Amino acid sequence: MRGTATELTRAQRRARDWAEIQERMLVPLYEAVYQRLEVGPATSVLGLGCRSGLALLLAAARGAEVAGMEPAGELRSLAHDRRLRVLADVHRDASPGAPPPTTHSLVTAFENLYCAADAQELVRNAARLTLRGGHVVLATWGPPERCQSAGVLDVARRLAPPEPAKPAAGARYDPFGLSAPGKLESLVEGAGLRPDGSGRVSCPFAYPDLDSSVRGLLSTGVYDPAAEFSGEALVVKELTEALHPYLREGGGVRMANVFRYVVAQAL
Template sequence: MASAGTTGTTVRPAGAPPHDRQSASAWPARARDWAEIQERMLVPLYGAVYDRLEVGPATSVLGLGCRSGLALLLAAERGAQVAGLEPHDELRELARDRRLRVGAGARPPVGVPRSAYSLVTVFEQLPGAADPRRVVAEAARLTLRSGHVVLAAWGPPERCESATVLDVARRMAGRATARDPFGLSTPGALEDLLAPARLRPAGSGRVSCPFAYPDLDSAVRGLLSTGLYDAAAEFSGLSLVAKELEEALHPYLRQDGSVRMENVFRYLVADQPR
């Protein structure tokens, strides 16, 4: 099993401008930025959930929308059997490079006979989902009886310093629909997704997940890799969005050139009735 350790940030070709992305659909570069810069920011969330549910050799974990698979690696290091589903080809290939079994969309991962899991996690998919209820229903369908589903979302915007930076996506999307990353942060919003999927709430928690970057360029690239800025990039152009992001990040720039924003994420554990 590959190590859960993350690599350093990618190196741009000599002479390339900091944000040389011609299109919001430049997925290979953005997928790599996610895996090498942004994904590690949520490690405290993954760890808190796995500690709470005592994830170990007796646990079978499915990551729904697992992206490049760091959360699955951390579960595998605890002895769990892991698999994932990820619709984006480039992210899925990065997960497979980590020797993870990850399928596309609703198709089961190659080589994994199981069709249901004792724990299904939705760590990253909900904030940008067009239909969160459908995502939760799919998670419930893939969960064993008496198993668990875990949903995660941003905490209250007043507890997240990244809120003003994420607002760039809304401001620059024009008439396009930009998903509100804090749409599921209001009290009871995650819980409201459970009943239609026939799930029962079984506890929740909040986790501090600072977003820390070695420099401003890494911060911009990492944030762009989340997908939350896609509509803004399509409407306003990626270069302009990157420039606005740089401006929004300046209050969080430290004397050594690093960037740090304190954030809180919330998770909700749900039971699949027997």
């Protein structure tokens, strides 16, 4: 029981740090997509893997009707505190082959696509939840050479347990697994969607100090396998050292990053 309580406390702390520190780093991505698709009062937005819901709040501020799906209870609770309608699983009560209870004019996968156990299945579900003529937006990290956070994220890989000879789908959280040219487009085609454009957005990760940068990055979930395998103290130590090249005068931390998104239309 003690271990369970410890994990719950850590999960709650990570969720809070995501909402208070890390989530705002992706605001340029959210806003670029909403501006491109002219999100407004006529738009019904569903955020898949919406975490604590900042992207939904920004869509709601434009007048859109919003809802979300987030399996992590701690993050979902924070979304509820923001008065957002967020479910654990939009398919929980649906029978196999049945149409979804609600469809939307815009379905987004901003944060969870590159860590999904089955990215193709996630995109197929997104397509099922999108009105004909509506749009699905998929996002992921840009090329690692365009992301200064790539070396910092590599700490998670180095300290995680060794991969088995035949790893299960989604066994390793690889932030750049879908960054290669054509990867997102292949998911679109595999879900029967029609490509309708793409874009790249600068999303610098900027923090007021080293402590907040460590807490913010840990809240992404990238480092959880490494923390469980190598111990959180070692992960924090290695992460802190990896961040030192990005320390700025005054104690802040800043890393330039690029995120990529594709837009697809439901047929």
